[in-house]
Each structure stands twice: as C-alpha cells, then as structure tokens.
Amino acid sequence: MLHELFTPSVQHALDLVGIFVFAISGALLAVRKNFDVFGIAVLAEVTALGGGLFRDLIIGAVPPAAFSDLGYFITPLLAAVLVFFLHPEVERTQNAVNVFDAAGLGLFCVTGTTKAYDYGLGLTSSAALGLATAVGGGVLRDILANEVPSLLRWDRDLYAVPAIVGATIVALCIRFDTLNAATSGTAIITAFLLRLAAMRYHWRAPRAWNRRSATAEEG
Amino acid sequence: MLHELFTPSVQHALDLVGIFVFAISGALLAVRKNFDVFGIAVLAEVTALGGGLFRDLIIGAVPPAAFSDLGYFITPLLAAVLVFFLHPEVERTQNAVNVFDAAGLGLFCVTGTTKAYDYGLGLTSSAALGLATAVGGGVLRDILANEVPSLLRWDRDLYAVPAIVGATIVALCIRFDTLNAATSGTAIITAFLLRLAAMRYHWRAPRAWNRRSATAEEG
Amino acid sequence: MLHELFTPSVQHALDLVGIFVFAISGALLAVRKNFDVFGIAVLAEVTALGGGLFRDLIIGAVPPAAFSDLGYFITPLLAAVLVFFLHPEVERTQNAVNVFDAAGLGLFCVTGTTKAYDYGLGLTSSAALGLATAVGGGVLRDILANEVPSLLRWDRDLYAVPAIVGATIVALCIRFDTLNAATSGTAIITAFLLRLAAMRYHWRAPRAWNRRSATAEEG
Numbered sequence: 001m002l003h004e005l006f007t008p009s010v011q012h013a014l015d016l017v018g019i020f021v022f023a024i025s026g027a028l029l030a031v032r033k034n035f036d037v038f039g040i041a042v043l044a045e046v047t048a049l050g051g052g053l054f055r056d057l058i059i060g061a062v063p064p065a066a067f068s069d070l071g072y073f074i075t076p077l078l079a080a081v082l083v084f085f086l087h088p089e090v091e092r093t094q095n096a097v098n099v100f101d102a103a104g105l106g107l108f109c110v111t112g113t114t115k116a117y118d119y120g121l122g123l124t125s126s127a128a129l130g131l132a133t134a135v136g137g138g139v140l141r142d143i144l145a146n147e148v149p150s151l152l153r154w155d156r157d158l159y160a161v162p163a164i165v166g167a168t169i170v171a172l173c174i175r176f177d178t179l180n181a182a183t184s185g186t187a188i189i190t191a192f193l194l195r196l197a198a199m200r201y202h203w204r205a206p207r208a209w210n211r212r213s214a215t216a217e218e219g
Numbered sequence: 220m221l222h223e224l225f226t227p228s229v230q231h232a233l234d235l236v237g238i239f240v241f242a243i244s245g246a247l248l249a250v251r252k253n254f255d256v257f258g259i260a261v262l263a264e265v266t267a268l269g270g271g272l273f274r275d276l277i278i279g280a281v282p283p284a285a286f287s288d289l290g291y292f293i294t295p296l297l298a299a300v301l302v303f304f305l306h307p308e309v310e311r312t313q314n315a316v317n318v319f320d321a322a323g324l325g326l327f328c329v330t331g332t333t334k335a336y337d338y339g340l341g342l343t344s345s346a347a348l349g350l351a352t353a354v355g356g357g358v359l360r361d362i363l364a365n366e367v368p369s370l371l372r373w374d375r376d377l378y379a380v381p382a383i384v385g386a387t388i389v390a391l392c393i394r395f396d397t398l399n400a401a402t403s404g405t406a407i408i409t410a411f412l413l414r415l416a417a418m419r420y421h422w423r424a425p426r427a428w429n430r431r432s433a434t435a436e437e438g
Numbered sequence: 439m440l441h442e443l444f445t446p447s448v449q450h451a452l453d454l455v456g457i458f459v460f461a462i463s464g465a466l467l468a469v470r471k472n473f474d475v476f477g478i479a480v481l482a483e484v485t486a487l488g489g490g491l492f493r494d495l496i497i498g499a500v501p502p503a504a505f506s507d508l509g510y511f512i513t514p515l516l517a518a519v520l521v522f523f524l525h526p527e528v529e530r531t532q533n534a535v536n537v538f539d540a541a542g543l544g545l546f547c548v549t550g551t552t553k554a555y556d557y558g559l560g561l562t563s564s565a566a567l568g569l570a571t572a573v574g575g576g577v578l579r580d581i582l583a584n585e586v587p588s589l590l591r592w593d594r595d596l597y598a599v600p601a602i603v604g605a606t607i608v609a610l611c612i613r614f615d616t617l618n619a620a621t622s623g624t625a626i627i628t629a630f631l632l633r634l635a636a637m638r639y640h641w642r643a644p645r646a647w648n649r650r651s652a653t654a655e656e657g
Binding site for chain 3: 258286292303321365
Binding site: 057059119120121122124127139147152160161207 | 468469471473474476477478480481491495498500501502505506508511521522523524525526581582583584611
C-alpha cells in the first residue's frame with residue numbers, strides 16, 4: 001500500500017463498521033422479502049462485501065479481501081443473526097441504521113478509490129471504482145432480491161452523488177499529492193454529511209429532460 | 220493440486236455428471252419461461268458452470284476451468300439439446316433429475332472447497348467458496364430468468380444446508396489432515412443424502428424470529 | 439497481441455463507435471424505466487462495457503480495458519448526456535440506433551474472439567467469449583433494469599446467432615491461419631448483415647419442440 005491513510009488497526013476497525021451496517025441493510029431487505037435464515041445471511045454477505053469484491057476482481061487483487069480476512073466474512077453473519085432475532089427492533093432504529101449506512105458509504109468510496117489507485121489504475125478509473133465499491137453491494141442486494149436497484153430509481157434520495165463527491169475529492173488529493181489522513185477524513189465526512197443532507201431534505205436527481213412520469217413503470 | 224481426491228479420470232467423469240444435471244435444471248427452467256433454443260442453451264451453460272466460474276475468478280484460476288476444458292463447455296449444450304427435444308419426458312423424470320441434482324450439489328461443495336484450499340484460501344473461506352460453487356449456478360440461473368433465487372426463498376426445501384455440511388466436513392478433514400478419497404466420498408454422500416431427505420420430508424429453514432407471513436411478497 | 443487486425447487507431451475508433459451505440463441502447467432503456475440521470479449513466483456504462491469486462495475477467499486481463507482506457511469510460515457518459523437531453527429525438531432515430539447496434543454486435547464478436555485467443559484460450563472457448571463480449575452488456579443491462587434479458591426471449595429477432603456466426607468465422611480463420619484484416623472485416627460485415635436481415639424479416643429462433651405458447655409467462 002502506498003497509502004496508509006490511517007493506522008492499520010483503525011482502518012480495519014472502520015472497515016468492519018462499514019461492513020456491519022451494510023450487512024444490516026441487506027439482512028433487513030431479506031426479512032422484508034420473507035427469505036429464510038439462510039437467505040438473510042446471503043443477502044447480508046452480498047450487500048456488505050459485494051462492492052469490495054467487484055473492485056478486487058477488477059484490479060486483480062485475488063483472493064479478494066472478502067475471502068482472505070476472516071473478520072470480513074464473519075461480521076455480516078453477526079449482522080444476520082442480530083436481524084434474525086431482533087428485526088422489529090432494528091427496523092425501529094432505521095434512522096440509526098441509515099446514519100451508519102451513510103458512514104459506510106463515505107468510508108468505502110474513499111478506501112475503494114485509494115486501493116484502486118494503489119493497484120495502478122488512473123485517477124478517473126480509481127474514482128469510478130471507489131464509487132462502485134461504495135454502491136456495488138447494494139446493487140447486488142437488490143438484484144438478488146429481484147428488485148430494481150434502488151441506486152437507479154429516481155424516487156430515492158441521492159445516494160451515488162455523495163460517493164462520487166467523496167471519490168473525486170480523493171482523486172484530486174492524489175493528483176495534487178495531498179492525500180493523508182486529514183484529507184481522507186475530510187472526504188469521508190463530506191460524503192457522509194452530503195448523504196445525511198440528501199436524506200434529510202429528500203434531494204433527488206433529475207430524470208431525463210422533458211420526462212413526464214406518465215409512463216412510469218417502476219417509479 | 221495438493222488434493223487428488225480421486226484419480227483424475229474419475230474426478231473428471233464426476234464433474235461432467237454434475238455439470239450435466241445442473242444444466243438440465245437450467246434448460247428446464249428456460250423451457251418453462253418460454254425461452255427460445257438459444258436461451259435454453261445459455262441457461263444450461265450458466266447453471267452448470269456459473270458456480271465454478273465464480274470460484275475460479277475469486278481464487279485467480281484464470282482462465283476458469285469452464286473455458287479451458289472443452290468437455291465442460293460441450294456438456295451443457297448436450298443437456299440443452301436433450302431438453303429441447305424431449306422436455307415433456309425430462310419433466311416427467313423430474314424426480315430422477317432431482318436425485319442427480321442432489322448428487323451434483325454434494326460433489327461440487329466438496330470439490331469446490333478442496334480447490335479453493337489448494338489455491339491458498341483459509342478453511343472458512345474455502346468452505347464458503349465450496350458452498351458458492353455448489354449453489355452459485357442456480358442463483359445465476361434464477362437471476363437470468365428474472366425470478367427470486369430459489370436458494371433464498373423460505374418455501375423451498377433445504378438446499379444450502381446440505382452443501383454447508385458437506386463443505387464443513389471437508390474443511391474439518393483438511394484441518395485434521397485426514398482428507399482422502401474415503402473422507403471426501405463421505406462428505407459427498409452426506410450432503411447428497413441430506414438433500415434427498417430435505418426433499419423427502421420437506422425440511423425448511425426458519426424465517427426471521429416472530430415473523431408472520433402476513434407481509435409475504437414472494438412467499 | 440498476435441492479431442493486429444487493423445491499425446491500432448482504426449481498431450480504437452471502431453471500439454469507441456461500438457461502445458457508443460451500445461451505451462445509447464442502455465441509456466434509452468433507463469429513460470423508459472424512468473431512472474434518474476445517474477441511473478441513465480450507469481446503464482449506459484454497463485451496457486457498453488459489460489461484455490468486454492466479463493471477457494477480460496475470464497482471460498485475466500486486469501485491469502480490464504474498460505478501466506485502463508479513459509476513452510472507454512468517457513464515451514458512455516457522452517451517450518448518457520445525449521439521451522438525457524434528446525431522448526425523444528434519439529428514440530425517433532431508433533432505426534439508426536439499431537443499425538449501429540448491429541455494427542457494434544458484429545465488431546465485438548470478432549474482436550472479443552480474437553482477444554480471447556490471444557490470451558491463450560482454445561478456439562471454441564474463444565468463440566464463446568467473443569459471443570459473450572458482444573451480448574454480455576445487453577444481458578447485464580436487462581438484469582439491472584429487472585427485466586428478462588431480451589437475448590433469451592423467443593419473441594425477439596435473432597441477436598445471438600449473428601454474433602455466433604461472426605465468432606465462428608473468426609475461429610475458423612484462426613484455425614486455418616487466414617485471419618487478417620480482410621477476413622476479420624468479412625466476419626464483422628457478415629454478422630452485421632445477418633443482424634440487419636433478422637430485424638428486417640423478424641427471424642426468430644424456435645422454442646422447445648412441441649412447445650405451445652399456452653404457458654407463456656414472459657412471452
């Protein structure tokens with residue numbers, strides 16, 4: 001790693017927190033879809049690890065971190081067990097889950113971008129992979145649940161844009177050789193706050209120009 | 220390969236049998252979904268080879284076996300041709316197909332785990348990949364057919380658990396250095412019989428605690 | 439590269455044209471599904487680059503061309519912007535889009551087969567990957583849009599067969615050591631014209647033998 005943004009143990013702890021909250025969102029969707037305990041575990045794993053898995057396959061980091069770090073694999077199972085037994089309570093804390101999810105989004109867009117750059121990708125591609133790391137798990141979750149990915153739907157609060165902003169800040173910091181724990185932290189917090197604001201004020205992205213919602217099939 | 224469980228020709232013949240029966244299940248779903256002959260072939264290929272393909276990408280075994288062994292590629296096409304011409308007869312032998320599918324499940328969870336370990340993964344990750352090898356093709360089949368993966372649905376007989384048991388036996392045997400043709404065969408047969416029993420007695424996995432089926436969207 | 443079919447700049451220009459028209463088809467589907475501007479961009483990227491990405495992961499060409507060539511990444515974004523502002527006009531030129539799409543199909547089945555062979559795959563596997571390169575993006579597009587892949591549906595004009603023919607011609611040319619710009623061009627044009635004819639005359643692939651459409655769920 002060229003870029004040790006934080007001490008390894010801090011980095012690892014942050015990763016596990018992000019993985020845990022993403023896994024919660026997957027497990028909750030599985031409960032809503034009436035999946036069995038095994039489906040809950042699968043959706044937790046896929047949501048938490050899918051984005052990083054995709055990134056690692058693209059950059060050739062095999063086996064991916066999801067399969068070489070036992071903590072990454074166990075954490076979503078813990079989230080699945082928690083949701084299995086306590087899902088009404090977890091649902092009731094949906095706001096808290098959303099806040100953590102926003103933190104995971106901010107964290108993963110930054111670490112994803114940095115890791116991709118460390119493996120030799122260009123700045124634009126690294127930022128794109130940072131975005132994919134942050135949102136990929138959620139897309140796989142929705143595909144497995146046979147739903148239109150919430151990422152793509154116009155009637156959901158902005159999710160990708162905060163990650164794009166975070167990844168772009170990192171790419172710019174790398175470009176101008178100012179990437180360090182402080183600037184990375186700034187990028188994480190910016191993405192995090194943007195996502196919180198998007199949820200608070202229901203910011204949405206525009207649909208195609210002159211689009212009327214008459215033909216809405218999914219919206 | 221550290222682990223030559225069986226003679227290569229026996230291993231290869233077993234693989235082809237497993238691929239064939241998985242391909243039958245994919246082709247039958249394609250017929251039910253009213254796909255054309257090409258869709259039948261695609262679903263046969265994906266169901267038969269998808270799990271192993273995923274495993275090989277994760278462990279960095281490129282090109283994957285599916286693309287380096289011509290027999291692996293041709294076998295699903297034969298299954299597709301068979302189903303194309305004889306699907307009512309094949310459907311009528313669904314019970315026989317299910318038995319073979321259970322055999323494929325047992326075989327692939329064992330060989331998948333072994334291959335992953337041979338490529339340097341830890342025991343837990345190897346068992347997880349063994350499971351993914353066994354069930355991955357079916358998940359991809361259902362995604363392509365635009366259905367909720369039958370693996371995740373609570374109203375289907377246990378499918379993952381037999382594969383988890385088989386993969387776990389293999390991992391334990393590796394751990395205690397007792398993996399050989401006899402113990403591998405035991406793992407295969409255990410998973411196979413568990414799956415047969417799950418179908419015979421309609422064993423199902425529980426849904427989330429306190430879950431009432433009132434909100435069932437998919438169930 | 440063993441096979442420099444065309445001068446690099448010609449090859450690159452052709453690739454960008456194919457990527458652009460594939461991206462248009464993805465962006466148009468996103469508009470029809472009522473996705474927001476970000477969903478339009480994602481579907482454009484996935485449709486344009488998905489097939490080549492899959493091929494590159496299989497043959498171990500990491501990072502894939504989609505992430506190492508900035509032009510490949512930017513082109514779909516341009517297509518997305520175009521569709522975002524002008525989608526009624528673009529829809530009206532659907533026939534022109536279809537013609538370009540057919541050209542992309544012909545081009546990608548040929549270059550995909552050649553690249554796979556260059557990376558050491560056998561002839562049959564190379565042709566299969568050439569096909570996957572040409573049609574893979576469209577399949578991913580439909581999965582993300584939560585639709586049955588149009589590739590698999592019996593009620594759509596032949597799409598895979600032209601690509602199979604093109605890929606097979608290339609494989610035969612390699613086999614008989616006659617692959618050059620002229621024979622490659624012939625393969626591209628053959629696939630292109632076959633696809634145009636399939637659209638013009640509504641050629642379709644047969645469904646399973648004795649299949650009556652009574653049970654049609656998707657057809």
